[in-house]
Amino acid sequence: MAEVALRNIVKTFDRTPAVAGIDLDIADREFVVLVGPSGCGKTTTLRMIAGLEEATSGEIYIGDQLVNDVPPKDRDIAMVFQNYALYPHMTVYENMSFGLRLKKFPKPEIKDRVENAARILDITNLLDRRPKQLSGGQRQRVAMGRAIVRNPKVFLFDEPLSNLDAKLRVQMRMEIKKVHQKVTTTTVYVTHDQVEAMTLADRVVVMNGGKIEQIGSPNEVYHQPKTRFVAGFIGSPAMNFLPCRLAGGNGEGLSVRLSDKLSFPVPADRGGRYASHVGRELVFGLRPEDIIENRGSLPPGRAAFSAQLDVVEPMGMETMVYFLVDGTEVCGRVNPAAAGKPGETMPLVADLNHMHLIDPQTDQVL
Amino acid sequence: MTTATAQIGTTQQRRVRTGSISRGRKRALYWSYFFLVLFVIFFLMPPIYMFITSLKTSAEIGAVTNPWWVYNPTLQNYIDLLTQAQFLTFFRNSALVAVIVVSVTMVISVLAAFSLARMKFWGSGTLATGVFLTYLIPESLLFIPLFKIFAFVHDLTGIELINHWWVLVFLYPTLTVPFATWIMIGYFSSIPKELDEAALIDGAGYLQILTKIFIPVALPGIIAATIFTFTVSWANFLYPLAFTTSADQLVLPVGIVTTLIKGDVYNWGQIMTGALLGAAPPLIIYAFLMDYYIAGLTAGATKG
Numbered sequence: 001m002a003e004v005a006l007r008n009i010v011k012t013f014d015r016t017p018a019v020a021g022i023d024l025d026i027a028d029r030e031f032v033v034l035v036g037p038s039g040c041g042k043t044t045t046l047r048m049i050a051g052l053e054e055a056t057s058g059e060i061y062i063g064d065q066l067v068n069d070v071p072p073k074d075r076d077i078a079m080v081f082q083n084y085a086l087y088p089h090m091t092v093y094e095n096m097s098f099g100l101r102l103k104k105f106p107k108p109e110i111k112d113r114v115e116n117a118a119r120i121l122d123i124t125n126l127l128d129r130r131p132k133q134l135s136g137g138q139r140q141r142v143a144m145g146r147a148i149v150r151n152p153k154v155f156l157f158d159e160p161l162s163n164l165d166a167k168l169r170v171q172m173r174m175e176i177k178k179v180h181q182k183v184t185t186t187t188v189y190v191t192h193d194q195v196e197a198m199t200l201a202d203r204v205v206v207m208n209g210g211k212i213e214q215i216g217s218p219n220e221v222y223h224q225p226k227t228r229f230v231a232g233f234i235g236s237p238a239m240n241f242l243p244c245r246l247a248g249g250n251g252e253g254l255s256v257r258l259s260d261k262l263s264f265p266v267p268a269d270r271g272g273r274y275a276s277h278v279g280r281e282l283v284f285g286l287r288p289e290d291i292i293e294n295r296g297s298l299p300p301g302r303a304a305f306s307a308q309l310d311v312v313e314p315m316g317m318e319t320m321v322y323f324l325v326d327g328t329e330v331c332g333r334v335n336p337a338a339a340g341k342p343g344e345t346m347p348l349v350a351d352l353n354h355m356h357l358i359d360p361q362t363d364q365v366l
Numbered sequence: 367m368t369t370a371t372a373q374i375g376t377t378q379q380r381r382v383r384t385g386s387i388s389r390g391r392k393r394a395l396y397w398s399y400f401f402l403v404l405f406v407i408f409f410l411m412p413p414i415y416m417f418i419t420s421l422k423t424s425a426e427i428g429a430v431t432n433p434w435w436v437y438n439p440t441l442q443n444y445i446d447l448l449t450q451a452q453f454l455t456f457f458r459n460s461a462l463v464a465v466i467v468v469s470v471t472m473v474i475s476v477l478a479a480f481s482l483a484r485m486k487f488w489g490s491g492t493l494a495t496g497v498f499l500t501y502l503i504p505e506s507l508l509f510i511p512l513f514k515i516f517a518f519v520h521d522l523t524g525i526e527l528i529n530h531w532w533v534l535v536f537l538y539p540t541l542t543v544p545f546a547t548w549i550m551i552g553y554f555s556s557i558p559k560e561l562d563e564a565a566l567i568d569g570a571g572y573l574q575i576l577t578k579i580f581i582p583v584a585l586p587g588i589i590a591a592t593i594f595t596f597t598v599s600w601a602n603f604l605y606p607l608a609f610t611t612s613a614d615q616l617v618l619p620v621g622i623v624t625t626l627i628k629g630d631v632y633n634w635g636q637i638m639t640g641a642l643l644g645a646a647p648p649l650i651i652y653a654f655l656m657d658y659y660i661a662g663l664t665a666g667a668t669k670g
Contacts, residue, residue: 052563054667073569085560098578099568146568 002063002153009058020210036199036207078147079156093127093328117148157189179184244284259326267301285356291332294347302354420639443639454623459531467599471542479550501544538599546591553587620642
């Protein structure tokens with residue numbers, strides 16, 4: 001049970017910066033997910049918290065203690081690795097109790113703790129097996145069990161689900177969430193999968209190029225992205241980005257011109273926010289679910305248009321439609337019953353209440 | 367679905383094809399048996415000949431009869447050798463040298479390999495290559511400089527290193543340590559890095575990581591290195607020939623040759639018997655450790 005704090009953490013490998021100055025405060029019992037593309041420094045950050053990597057500069061605190069020079073074993077942390085890292089020559093019981101045995105815990109207590117963790121993870125019947133006799137999901141549970149028995153201050157997860165197949169991944173994701181609800185411990189979780197980040201996190205830390213792009217709740221990073229990177233990285237399929245020009249301003253409302261034929265009015269409540277950018281070339285961002293079929297009535301903030309469909313992807317509960325706006329592919333998410341066929345012109349509606357405008361010079365969302 | 371229908375359509379064709387595959391496989395098997403039997407005959411001929419000769423009297427060996435048949439089998443050669451104090455001394459010397467060299471080599475090379483494979487320190491890569499290069503220098507090049515070194519040590523300290531069986535304990539590791547270290551570096555490097563990181567977080571120190579994780583996990587490699595080291599120290603001929611001369615200091619390979627050949631009189635029966643008895647310990651050790659070796663290999667080979 002402890003807070004974790006990073007103060008201006010920098011890590012360079014042979015003069016290549018992997019982490020370029022990170023500040024992060026993680027509250028006690030909080031579940032924080034570091035998410036970003038590969039090479040963004042998220043794993044390096046986690047390994048620095050674990051003590052497996054030394055920070056080039058900056059300070060790392062666990063609890064109130066500055067741990068920069070504390071070896072991993074004295075940081076009171078537990079880590080779950082991507083490839084599980086189970087000791088192949090030990091049984092599940094021995095794997096889980098290894099840390100406690102090294103710390104010379106009394107045998108009855110070791111037994112209690114292992115059995116308790118095994119109960120939480122539902123692996124009591126596997127305790128005598130060896131890792132090679134287990135399935136991927138079971139190994140993952142054992143790896144988590146090894147972390148739980150230690151009763152550490154902080155759990156660290158390094159892409160723990162990326163070795164599992166898609167179905168099992170969804171299942172284990174829920175397991176991890178359940179475990180965190182039962183064993184509330186400060187958790188830092190690294191993943192490149194934004195769905196995992198959204199579903200698990202109390203707070204999501206989006207990283208890119210060794211820096212933090214945004215910290216916020218899953219809903220914040222989804223609905224109020226601060227940068228173009230966050231807007232594009234979170235959400236699947238990704239947000240549509242189109243070059244646009246912000247027009248208007250004299251008396252009437254603002255509008256974004258996407259092409260000669262297509263321009264959308266900006267909702268009135270956004271007017272103040274965008275007023276200073278009138279006349280500029282910007283990037284217009286809109287998520288696929290905000291481009292839907294035309295249902296007839298138009299609530300405020302929505303604009304109707306039609307487009308010739310390029311590709312149509314039925315997904316079952318919804319259908320993805322792709323069309324071109326001035327050469328840029330745009331994705332919409334429509335009701336399967338309403339979806340047209342490729343080549344057809346389909347009436348669509350854009351929900352501009354959820355639009356974003358991005359400054360192409362700074363990549364900041366306005 | 368489409369593949370299923372496609373299969374039904376081509377059943378005829380498929381049967382023909384599997385037939386040819388199994389026929390091809392059969393032919394390949396015949397040929398491999400043929401060559402394997404050929405190899406077995408080729409490689410077993412000398413030991414069988416040794417065994418046959420060891421059961422013959424000197425008179426029968428000298429006589430013009432079928433060399434592949436024993437007309438008057440006798441165990442006299444075995445009885446003579448095993449009751450001869452000298453032969454037992456060779457055996458004892460060989461055994462002591464082998465056991466000590468194996469122990470010393472394994473301790474040094476496991477520790478060296480662990481540090482070279484895992485503790486990334488300045489120059490560790492160069493050192494690892496250096497270790498291997500050392501192994502490439504043939505022993506026949508080394509024994510003359512070694513004589514010089516021995517003379518130097520004698521001048522300096524007064525300790526006489528030549529003509530003692532125990533000096534082999536210092537010599538053999540020059541051959542065995544580099545190779546065993548090299549094998550172990552390979553094995554240790556194949557252990558995923560996360561395993562020692564997990565142990566590190568679990569609270570293990572480097573020595574505990576070595577003894578509790580690396581040695582058990584790399585046991586097949588350690589056994590392979592042990593077998594190699596034992597073979598080298600048991601069978602080496604050049605160093606004992608060069609550095610030991612007194613009959614009570616000789617090891618088996620040199621002992622048999624120097625004491626059983628008197629001038630131009632070759633006591634073939636006893637030479638063959640001695641060679642067979644000398645080959646027995648490695649054979650037993652191989653047979654015993656190979657089981658472990660293969661068990662270890664297959665345990666690592668299945669996924670996980």
